[in-house]
Amino acid sequence: MSLRLKEMAQSMTGMEAYCTKEYANALEVVPYTLAENAGLNPINFVTELRKAHAEGIHGAGINVKKNKVTDMYKENVLQPLLVSTSALNLATETVSMILKIDDLVVVM
Secondary structure, eight states: OHHHHHHHHHTOOHHHHHHHHHHHHHHTHHHHHHHHHTTSOHHHHHHHHHHHHHTTOTTEEEETTTTEEEETTTTTOOOOHHHHHHHHHHHHHHHHHHHHHTTSSOOO
16 A cells, blocks of 8 residues: 555645655554564565565565565465554544644645
């Protein structure tokens, strides 16, 4: 999702482009934190994960048991869509409220 948002941000201008790019960067915190908490080198793993997704491996994820990036679909590791959707919606709403309160971004 982060890769697609960064691609979208390149076709935008102004505040929308900046916000979209930073939203994409914020999504990379999740695998970074997972790798860091597992005692792995987060920079290497996030870079490897980004590369795997760019190559079209949509199910690529950090396998902390094998200490490498693997296809999570092949590993039978699945997450319900509602869990991811809910987490993204709640995080986005929270940030939008903070930005509105501070008058940093006008949300239409």
